[in-house]
Amino acid sequence: xTLLSREQVLHQISQGHSFxxxxxxxxxxxxxxxxxxxxxxxxxxxxxxxxxxxxxxxxTRANLIFAIFSETNLAQAQLYQTExxxxxxxxxxxxxxxxxxxxxxxxxxxxxxxPLIQLKAANLSESQAxxxxxxxxxxxxxxxxxxxxxxxxxxxxxxxxxVGFAAQFTNVSLREANLGKAKFIQSIFIESDLTQASLIxxxxxxxxxxxxxxxQADLLEASFKSAQLTxxxxxxxxxFDVDFEGATLSQVxxxxxxxxxxxxxxxxxxxxxxxxxxxxxxxxxxxxxxxEEQKQWLQANGALNVS
Numbered sequence: 001x002t003l004l005s006r007e008q009v010l011h012q013i014s015q016g017h018s019f020x021x022x023x024x025x026x027x028x029x030x031x032x033x034x035x036x037x038x039x040x041x042x043x044x045x046x047x048x049x050x051x052x053x054x055x056x057x058x059x060t061r062a063n064l065i066f067a068i069f070s071e072t073n074l075a076q077a078q079l080y081q082t083e084x085x086x087x088x089x090x091x092x093x094x095x096x097x098x099x100x101x102x103x104x105x106x107x108x109x110x111x112x113x114x115p116l117i118q119l120k121a122a123n124l125s126e127s128q129a130x131x132x133x134x135x136x137x138x139x140x141x142x143x144x145x146x147x148x149x150x151x152x153x154x155x156x157x158x159x160x161x162x163v164g165f166a167a168q169f170t171n172v173s174l175r176e177a178n179l180g181k182a183k184f185i186q187s188i189f190i191e192s193d194l195t196q197a198s199l200i201x202x203x204x205x206x207x208x209x210x211x212x213x214x215x216q217a218d219l220l221e222a223s224f225k226s227a228q229l230t231x232x233x234x235x236x237x238x239x240f241d242v243d244f245e246g247a248t249l250s251q252v253x254x255x256x257x258x259x260x261x262x263x264x265x266x267x268x269x270x271x272x273x274x275x276x277x278x279x280x281x282x283x284x285x286x287x288x289x290x291x292e293e294q295k296q297w298l299q300a301n302g303a304l305n306v307s
Contacts, residue, residue: 023043025043036057041063054072077094099119104123117137128149129149130149136157139154151172159177167187175196199218209229219238226245246266264283281303
């Protein structure tokens with residue numbers, strides 16, 4: 001139950017009042033100026049902030065579960081450990097917001113503009129995002145379990161040690177993003193762009209890549225164990241010591257890629273281009289589907305256990 005009315009809250013804000021641990025659930029603060037207001041640890045379940053200006057607002061450790069944000073400006077907002085579970089964010093500006101360790105579990109993110117947002121160690125599990133921009137964002141150690149993202153821009157973002165189990169990314173840009181040591185197990189990447197991305201020691205075991213661009217990506221010591229790659233472009237990619245054991249590669253372009261010492265045991269090959277690839281020390285034990293001329297070429301160029 002809200003203890004303060006909308007008018008009382010707005011009046012107190014104009015007087016510089018802080019709402020530390022205030023009980024303000026379901027309060028309607030739509031179409032208001034809340035710039036730099038302080039709601040630290042406030043209880044704002046189901047509150048309405050639609051069409052409000054909330055630039056540099058302080059929601060540190062506030063409870064905003066099921067809150068409504070539509071056309072809200074949260075640029076440079078303080079969102080450390082803020083609870084957004086089940087909240088709706090549509091056409092929201094989160095540019096340069098500080099949301100480390102925030103909880104966005106189950107949130108709906110639509111047309112969100114969040115370049116350079118700080119989301120380190122945040123929880124985005126089971127969230128849904130469409131047509132949103134997280135370019136240059138800090139997403140290190142973020143949880144993406146069971147997310148469903150479509151047309152989202154993560155170009156240049158940092159996703160070091162990010163984790164995503166059964167995540168789905170469609171039409172997503174991760175160009176020049178850093179996914180070093182990230183783990184996306186049993187996940188799906190469709191029609192997405194990871195050109196020149198850094199995926200050093202990343203783990204994509206049992207994941208599905210379809211119509212994905214990975215040109216010039218750095219995949220040193222990454223894992224694609226038991227993964228499915230279909231219409232994937234790995235032209236000039238660095239695949240040194242990558243583990244493809246048990247993977248299926250169909251219509252994959254490995255032209256001029258570096259496959260030195262890669263593990264390709266028990267792989268299945270179909271219409272794969274290896275022209276110009278460096279296969280020195282790559283292991284092909286029990287690889288299936290290679291054409292006879294490909295086998296001869298592999299043997300002549302230093303691949304091991306080709307049969």
